[in-house]
Amino acid sequence: MADPIHQFEIQKIFSLGHIGGQEIAFTNSSAFMFGAVALISALMIGGTAGRHLIPTRIQSTAELSYEFVADTLRSSVGEEGMKFFPFVFSLFMFILTANLIGIVPYTFTVTSHLIVTLALALMVFLTVLLYGIYKNGFKFFKLFVPHGIPIYIMPLIMVIEVISFLSRPVSHSVRLFANMLAGHITLKVFAGFVTSLSALGALGIFGAVLPLLMTTALTGLELLVAFLQAYVFTILTCIYLNDALHPGH
């Protein structure tokens, strides 16, 4: 049976050099990252090349993604959050495209690697932290001091708030990583059943129908998960950005 882990392997394509003894290579993951960027650029720039007043399907998709992210950001952060629009839009489109590419057989899922989702989450975390302090100064730490809490349980609440704030990048990144990883392993395992069962002969081919149906259904589910996880990551980013802009709860 095919190894369900094989799809996550990083394969070096060519070497770019060394940083502190570590080899920096252009890998299959790099290729799919730049592929995602190319795909997004094609959609957003190529798709809108016609500048149709009545949009074509591709232009409509580009406009729809623009308005979807803009509405999400505006509804949770407000108008002043729009300065983060390019950042949030890049995050959403990068994750969504990487997730969707990953569903295609024989491709690599960039977001199934914790280091990538962690980098995404840390970018959000640092943006929130640095911008929050830059914008609000010391008042940013009011984030950890909710209103209307009796003074004698305040230290406890503050500890909890700080821990929850610091654990944000962990939950933010692991959620996306684990969803993509688990979905792809499940898909691969069921698809593996199809091949190994059908290799057994006529009865095996008959028996392979069930895992094939399962694989088909799971692919549909994975499409949903791909979109949903990109959306969840984006909306959480918006909520965290809201904290940076309005730390007073």
Add this chain to the structure above:
Amino acid sequence: MAEGQGKSSGSGHTAADGGAKGGFPPFQKETFASQLVSFFLAFALLYFIVSKIALPRVANLLGTRQGMIENDLAQAQKFKDESDTALAAYEKELADARARAQAIGAETREKLAAQSEGERKSLEDSLAAKLAEAEKTIAQTRQTAMSNVGAIASEAAAAIVQRLTGAQPDARTVESAVNASIKG
């Protein structure tokens, strides 16, 4: 899942190997640097493209469309207002015309009524005159007839008296007697 495995394989990294062997791939530390570098390059490129080219472009498109829609709506509103004023003017004209028609109708009716009233009056007057004349004629005729009645009665009375008495009565006496009996 295989975190322990990943940790153990992380230390034994060789630069020549891409790091595909051993351990659970997402936890192979030797691949982290490559992925991070690629990721930041790709994301910076994406951010640049999105913020400098893609988003302004789509925003411009949406803005143009929004402007066009608002323009068209304003134009439609203008046309609607114009048609509303035209309709109001038309209705006013119609009301005026109706009022004028009613005025003309009333005037004509009055004039005709007055005319027919006059005609009726003159007809009545002429009829009354004719009636009076006829009555006069009747009265005259009756008077004449009455005076004739007196003469006939006198003659008849004289004839009766002569037959009864054989004597010719005095004409003046007969006449007064007849007159007295007619009046009585």
